[in-house]
Amino acid sequence: MQRTLKFVKHLPGFGVECTVLTVDPEQGAYPVLDESLAAEIPAGVRVIRTSTSEPFGSYKKLTGRQQIPYGGFANESKTSLQQQFFKFVRGNLFIPDPRRGWNAHVLRAVANLIDQEGEIFDAVLTSSPPHSTQLIGLALKQRYGLRWLADMRDxxxxxxxxxxxxxxQLARWLDARYERQVLEQADEVLVTSPDTKRLFLGKSPALAAGKFHVIPNGYDDSDFREPSAPPPHALLITHTGTISETYHIEQFLRACAECARRHPEVPLRLRFVGHVSAGVQQQLAAAGLTDRTELIPFVPHDESVRYLLRATVLLMAIPDVDHNFGILPGKVFEYLAANKPIICIGPVGSDADNLLQECGAGHSYAYDAYDTMLEYLEELTRQWQQNANLDLPALNHTMYSRRALTQQLVKLIVK
Structure with a gap:
């Protein structure tokens, strides 16, 4: 949860005293954990870790899996009858999501702070997904009249x-009802992209555009203190984060293979840092790129940033799903901070595409734009032969620093 962590890190610098309520890591279940990020919590911030009630322990026992599924099941490539059953249970018995069991624990902790200890809070911020967290904000608004900011990341x-x-139909109706209640009763709604704002605004005629605020994800200057170090002996294209078949990078991989065939004198290499689905690994093999590709499992955030700085070019992909014009991954801002050329595979004209062009870092290629991708890759090989360092001039991205974005949040907190 880097977005919330970075807000908490920078809010004290603007005179905002924070209390954070989160889950006891011994009781919560997550696909991955990055303990290194805990070092960024300011010493003066009070963190209260509560118990929780989640079904994920039972899920692992019943399925024999060591890892729980991501929200979109991105870490589960094949769908068996068993998985279909659990998806049905997830969609119809856990509304809005299985994390809702945490809510009662949080509400008790807040009641203790306010009713027993006499704490006074000026505002509450709830960040989701999981969207069940927004029901905590709804309850606190109704119970205490607190100013409520609903941060809707997706x-x-x-x-x-x-x-x-x-x-x-009943589950869809109930889920949509919760969504409308949150959007209508929150004092301010934060979203990460313009298209997501448009999507939420259409949920109820009672919603006013003025309560919606686009505060995108960003990058932290302190994460980029090390110098850029692109490899001198390879044209290295790096992707960080989870990637699966829904990202449809097949044509890009074909273009890489053809570029390598046409230019054997240029050592083209690929590096994926993070979870790579079995389907994508098969696509790499089908394109003949296995020997040119390095797969690195999940690494802590600071190490992930180092991989960005050690790349020649950065690869980003937007999943080929409904409403993907508003998908603006948090990592795109760290990509920008690395000052490398960025290749984005995804819808042209999307929020991500517009951001890259606005900052002069690159643009998007449609999933099937094989010829255009190959043309650009060949251009990169020509540039690389002249100079192995393809780093861009300082990009215009300072408005996306975590501190600048936190300053926008402060204005809403004290509004």
């Missing part, structure tokens, strides 16, 4: 994987 009922959950 769509809710329109999230791309909702179709896979096989929801009944």
């Amino acid at each position: 769509p809710w009922t329109d999230i791309y994987y909702t179709k896979e959950l096989n929801k009944t």
